[in-house]
Amino acid sequence: MAVPAFLARERIVARPGFNRWLIPPAALAVHLCIGQAYATSVYKTALVAHFDATLTSIGIIFSIAIVMLGLSAALFGTWVDRNGPRAAMFTSAVFWVTGFLVGSLGIASEQLWLVYLGYGVIGGIGLGIGYISPVSTLIKWFPDRPGLATGMAIMGFGGGALIATPLSRQLMAFYDPDYVASGPGANVASGDAVAKLFLTFAIVYLVYMMFGAFIVRVPADGWKPDGFDPSTVKQKALVTTSSVSAANAIKTPQFWLLWIVLFCNVTAGIGILEQAAPMIQDFFRDGGSSAVAATAAAGFVGVLSLFNMAGRFVWSSTSDYIGRKPIYMVYLGVGIVLYLILATLGSSATWIFVITAAVIISFYGGGFATIPAYLRDLFGTYQVGAIHGRLLTAWSAAGVAGPLIVNGVLDMAEGEPGELVAGDYRPALFIMVGLLAIGFVANLLVKPVADKWHEPASAPTPETKEASAVR
Amino acid sequence: MSSSASTGTPAGNRQPTHTPAALIAFAWTFVGVPLAYGLYQTVKTASSLFGG
Incomplete structure (x- = not known):
């Protein structure tokens, strides 16, 4: 599929002397926008009231978007690598913004299926292409610090939710003067306010994402x-200077071991994120009341968001020094210990609960941010974007499995989250320990990719070769 | 001085370039300001956990 000349990869080849520090803000401009996907809970209740629907039927909007993220990243990864970051960022912006416009129309016309189609399907495609669009470019600009580079971009995805959550509240209050976000008299915003919020996001995100597309x-x-x-890079264990195509990468055990690693790490993180606010209240419940107030529980969610974002940058950057395999041993191995502490000692003191949960979530974020650099180490830079795209199906699978595990366990308890006690969460936490143990073993089994999967020494670059030979 | 940051360059054009520091500063500010806003708001929310 050809792209217009102004988007073509050959139009954006930097001349000697170009400053590579212009690339991280280009990547951030995209990731800060698509990170809004993790702020959908802020208008969830408003949509429930507007459509007179159930929480589940509104929650599906987000689920569709995440599934489409994984699918589109897997399907379009090779296209992204071949046509370059500008074409990918531009296309992502078109899909993401169109998703908001169609979603806004769906809200304004009270047609929920349009919101599924708009935000979920169309927007989800924009999410997937946007997520992988800057990754291989950053790795190529920062061969000396790939973990730092991808950490910066993927930190932006976490940062996007941090921006969109308070901004959504303020914009909904602006569009609906009767809306009270929190405190006494708190209510839900009107559907009209959410429709206008979507329109506003469409305009703002178009500006930001196009800015990224045109400076990259x-x-x-x-x-x-x-x-x-x-x-010097080659001297490190597991790091290759050879190239493996995306078509061949998925035939290697290394790809599937990393798929398991990512799946386990993300599922375990979702175990906490899914129920963070009611969970902290339930852990410190004595009789009918909790020692943790609702406002403090909201603060706990804020703490987790900060650690999720910081973990993406800090741990991924650290992996440049200690190596990718060791850092995943930390994420998964220390994660096991922390989950055990949470399950057994978590209800003994608030500070123990908060610190262990926060570090676990920092590992969750770090796992996302470090995986592109791990792929670069094993498969080279040749089609790392496409390989990363295929690996993100693990995220989609974890997005389904994580909530299923947690909700399945809590369904067996008597009562709803917000009315339970610490013991009701323990089975779910022990399941997460088991998952992390599986991920830990999978990571231990990762070895260098066999030579037979390497491209010939004179392998063409993605822009000159449309499809690699399949062996 | 021309900059490859402001205009696209065909692959064959290998003339050296210079990226203006102002452009880099603007780009980082453009993404940094909303990020700082988000961080500030989140820290404010998170502080309620420690406020008793």
């Missing part, structure tokens, strides 16, 4: 940072 550049073939010696 790809390095010329053979470019490397001053003072960087590629041979």
Whole structure:
């Protein structure tokens, strides 16, 4: 599929002397926008009231978007690698913004299926393409610090929710003067306010994502940072300077081991994120009342958001120094210990609960941010974006499995989240320990990719070769 | 001085370029300001956990 000339990869090859520090803000401009996907809960109750629907039928909007994220990242990953980041960011912006426009129309016309189609399907495609769009470009610009580079971009995805949540509340209050977000007299915003919020987001996100698309550049073939010696990278265990195509990568055990690692790490994180606010109240419930007030529970969600975002940058950057395999041993191994502490000692003191949960969520974020660099180490930079896209199906699967596990366990308890006690959560936490143990073993089994999967030494770059040979 | 950051360049054009520091500063500010807003709002919310 050809792209217009102004989007073509060859139009954005940087000339000598270009400053690579212009690339992270280009990536952030996209990820800060698509990160809004994790702020949908802020208008969930407003949509429930507007459509007179159930929480489940509104929650499906987000689920569709996440499933479409994984599918589109897997399907369009090779296209993204071939056509470059500008075409990918531009396309992502068109889908993401169209998703908001169609979603807004659906809300205004009270047609829920249009919101499914708009935000869920169309927007979800924009999410998937946007998520992977800057990753391989950043890795190529920062061969000396790939973990730092991808950490910065994927931190933006976490940051997007941090921005969209309070901004949504303020904009809904602006469009609906009767709306009270919190405190005494709190109510829900009107559907009209949410429709206008979607329109506003469409305009703002269009500006930001196009800004990213038009400042992004790809390095010329053979470019490397001053003072960087590629041979030093090869000296590290697991790191290859060879290239593996996306078609061949999925035939290697390494790809599927990393799929299991990502799936387990994300599922375990969702175990806490899914029920964060009611969970902390239930852990400190004595009789009918909780020692943790609703406002403090909301604060706990804020703490988790901060650690989720910080973990993406801090842990991914750390992996540049200690290596990808060791950092996942930390995420999964220390994660096991922390989950055990949470399950057994979590209800003994609030500070123990908050600190362990916060560190677990920082590992959850770190797992997302470090995986592109891990893929680069194992498969090279050749089609790392496409390989990353295929791996993100693990995220979609975890997005389904995580809530199923937690909700399934809590359904067996008597009562709803917000009325339970710590013991009701323990089975779910122990299941997460088991999952992390599986992920830990999978990570231990990761070895360098066999030579037979490597492209020939003179392998063409993605822009000159449309499909790699399949062995 | 021309910059490849403001205009696209065909792959064959290998003339050296210079990225203006002002453009880099603007780009980081453009994404940094909303991020700072989000961080501030979230820290404010999170502080209620420690406010008793």
